[in-house]
Amino acid sequence: MAQPLKSESSASVIENELLQRFQQEGTALHRLLEEAAYLARCSDNKTAALIRPRDYAIKYPYMQINRAGFVSWLIFDLDHDNAMIWQDKGLPEPNLIVQNRQSGHAHLYYAIAPVCTSERARSKPIQYMKAIYSAWSRELNADPEYHSGPVAKTPGHQWWRTSELHSHVYELSELADSVELASASPWAKSPNLDAVSHSRNCIMFEKLRFYAYSIVNRQKEEGSFLSFTRLLEAFVHNHNAFRNLGFSADLSLSDLRATVKSVARWTWDKYTGSGRCHRGVMQLDQSLSLPEKQALAAERTHSARKQKTEGRIRAACRALQQQGKALLHEAIAQAASLSRQTVAKYKHVLEEVKKPLSVVTLRATNPAPLDVKYAAHQVSAPQGGTLGVGDAVGFDADFFLALPEI
Numbered sequence: 001m002a003q004p005l006k007s008e009s010s011a012s013v014i015e016n017e018l019l020q021r022f023q024q025e026g027t028a029l030h031r032l033l034e035e036a037a038y039l040a041r042c043s044d045n046k047t048a049a050l051i052r053p054r055d056y057a058i059k060y061p062y063m064q065i066n067r068a069g070f071v072s073w074l075i076f077d078l079d080h081d082n083a084m085i086w087q088d089k090g091l092p093e094p095n096l097i098v099q100n101r102q103s104g105h106a107h108l109y110y111a112i113a114p115v116c117t118s119e120r121a122r123s124k125p126i127q128y129m130k131a132i133y134s135a136w137s138r139e140l141n142a143d144p145e146y147h148s149g150p151v152a153k154t155p156g157h158q159w160w161r162t163s164e165l166h167s168h169v170y171e172l173s174e175l176a177d178s179v180e181l182a183s184a185s186p187w188a189k190s191p192n193l194d195a196v197s198h199s200r201n202c203i204m205f206e207k208l209r210f211y212a213y214s215i216v217n218r219q220k221e222e223g224s225f226l227s228f229t230r231l232l233e234a235f236v237h238n239h240n241a242f243r244n245l246g247f248s249a250d251l252s253l254s255d256l257r258a259t260v261k262s263v264a265r266w267t268w269d270k271y272t273g274s275g276r277c278h279r280g281v282m283q284l285d286q287s288l289s290l291p292e293k294q295a296l297a298a299e300r301t302h303s304a305r306k307q308k309t310e311g312r313i314r315a316a317c318r319a320l321q322q323q324g325k326a327l328l329h330e331a332i333a334q335a336a337s338l339s340r341q342t343v344a345k346y347k348h349v350l351e352e353v354k355k356p357l358s359v360v361t362l363r364a365t366n367p368a369p370l371d372v373k374y375a376a377h378q379v380s381a382p383q384g385g386t387l388g389v390g391d392a393v394g395f396d397a398d399f400f401l402a403l404p405e406i
Contacts, residue, residue, distance in 0.1 A: 013044075016058045018156030021164065028095040028167045029155060031111060033058065037067035041151060048151040061159045065109075065152050069118035074110040074133055074175070075152050076142040081105065089139050091178050092170065097163040098153040107153045108140065111169045113211065113235075116218065125172075125214070132172055135179040169238050171207075200242045200251050204259055211235050212267040220268075229264045236260055310349050312336040317353040327354060 016022065021029040033054055041048040042060035050060070057063040065073050078085070081104025083097050096109035115129050116122075137144040155162045191210050196202035212232055219228040236256045243250055251259075288296075316335035317327055325331060327350060333340045343350075 013059050014158055016154070016156040017158055018162060018164070019058075022058060022156070026167060028109070028111060028164055031167065031169070032065065032073065032096075032109070032155065035065075035067065035070070035072040035114070037064055040064040040067075042154070046151055058154055058156065061154055061157050062151050063154045064150050066149060069116060069121075070114045071117055071129065071148060072112065072114045073148060074112055074129075074136070075146070075148040076108045076110075076137060076140050077146040077152075078106045078108065078140060078142050080141060082141075083108070085140050091136070091139060092175065093165050095164070095166060095168070096155050097165070098155050099161045099163075100153075101159070101161050108142075109152075109155070110175065111167070112175070113169060113171055115172070120218075120221075128172055128176075131181045132176050132179070135181050136175065139179055168241070200247055201255060201259065203242075203245075204236060204239065204251060204256070205263065207239055208232060208236055208259060208263050209267065212263050213271060216267050216271055225264070225268050228268060229260060232260045232264050233257075309338070309342065310346060312338065313343060313346050313349045314353060317350070321353075 018029055021027050022033045024030055036054045036057070038054055039051050040054045040057040040063050041050065042052050042057035042063040043050045044061050046062055048060075048062050048064060052060070054063075065075060082088070083099050083104065083106040086092070086094060086108065092110075094108040095111045097106055098109065099106035112129075115125050117126055133147065134144060136142070137146075153160050155164070191206035193203055193206060196206055212228075215231060216228060219225075219231070233256075236251075236259060240250045240256060313332060313336050316332045319335055320327055320331055329340050329343045332338075332350075333343045336343070
């Protein structure tokens with residue numbers, strides 16, 4: 001095991017009091033250690049300037065809880081001594097309470113389904129999480145600018161009084177139901193559990209499929225079907241607590257496996273998300289604001305739609321011309337499957353189609369040298385003028401006799 005560096009304070013680097021709980025699967029502390037960065041920031045002050053393996057970082061009073069790019073814990077910084085304020089407000093209980101022994105100030109830890117916050121993450125889940133954090137901060141009188149760290153009081157360190165209450169992992173919707181969000185949540189779609197409240201299997205299926213929808217695209221890019229399935233298995237095991245909902249028993253292991261198999265295969269093979277939009281096709285600069293991106297996208301969509309309509313009108317006009325029919329708005333609209341009003345807006349296309357074909361004139365050229373043969377049968381342009389439409393061109397009999405037989 002690594003030893004403290006000479007510059008590290010031996011008074012703060014001490015064995016964690018709850019080390020065995022960190023190593024015991026199914027506990028909140030075990031999940032905290034598993035979700036933390038392998039090389040976590042830590043120290044004996046809030047700067048957390050050191051970087052140590054997470055198994056060693058828990059010996060420090062302060063450490064990095066959420067790894068870069070993911071938020072697995074919502075941590076609220078209470079600057080008052082009422083660590084049980086969540087109970088006074090009727091809010092769900094935290095997983096962990098880590099309290100200063102002298103001042104009574106505390107950090108409340110809530111385990112949540114991981115939310116990706118990297119550059120490639122979707123913005124709506126992040127906004128939803130932030131809205132929930134802001135509403136909870138108001139209810140708990142917590143620091144609204146703390147935003148879960150990244151550095152927090154290390155649970156189990158002797159500097160703090162740590163209480164481990166439960167190991168349940170909250171969905172964001174569960175936390176949102178307990179408070180009033182400042183605005184409508186941009187990502188509040190969730191399974192309708194009221195319609196399937198009679199069946200344990202249906203409840204698990206609904207919860208699992210929505211969770212699978214939220215992670216499948218990322219797993220296709222960065223993981224594999226096996227890693228995707230393992231995440232679903234972990235989800236069903238963490239949510240298999242139907243005794244707490246009034247049922248006689250939890251789901252059996254075979255039921256869980258069958259549900260995971262069904263959801264995993266269908267989601268991996270067939271789910272692609274919303275098909276109403278095709279984002280990223282323009283490769284826009286990420287520094288542009290959302291209104292600027294929307295304006296450019298609308299301009300591109302309008303241009304593409306206009307070109308498609310022009311093509312349909314031209315094709316209809318050509319078909320009518322081949323049939324010897326007049327190019328009337330009604331006839332063009334019927335042939336192009338468009339409205340007459342739409343055809344009338346594209347007058348420039350009609351004028352373009354109605355224009356007569358340009359006549360290429362042959363201008364007089366200097367006589368060609370007699371010793372140069374440009375072709376087997378050369379026809380010289382008329383001298384001193386141009387050849388117009390309807391002008392007769394004469395050929396002598398020798399010209400036709402010289403043509404090869406076909």
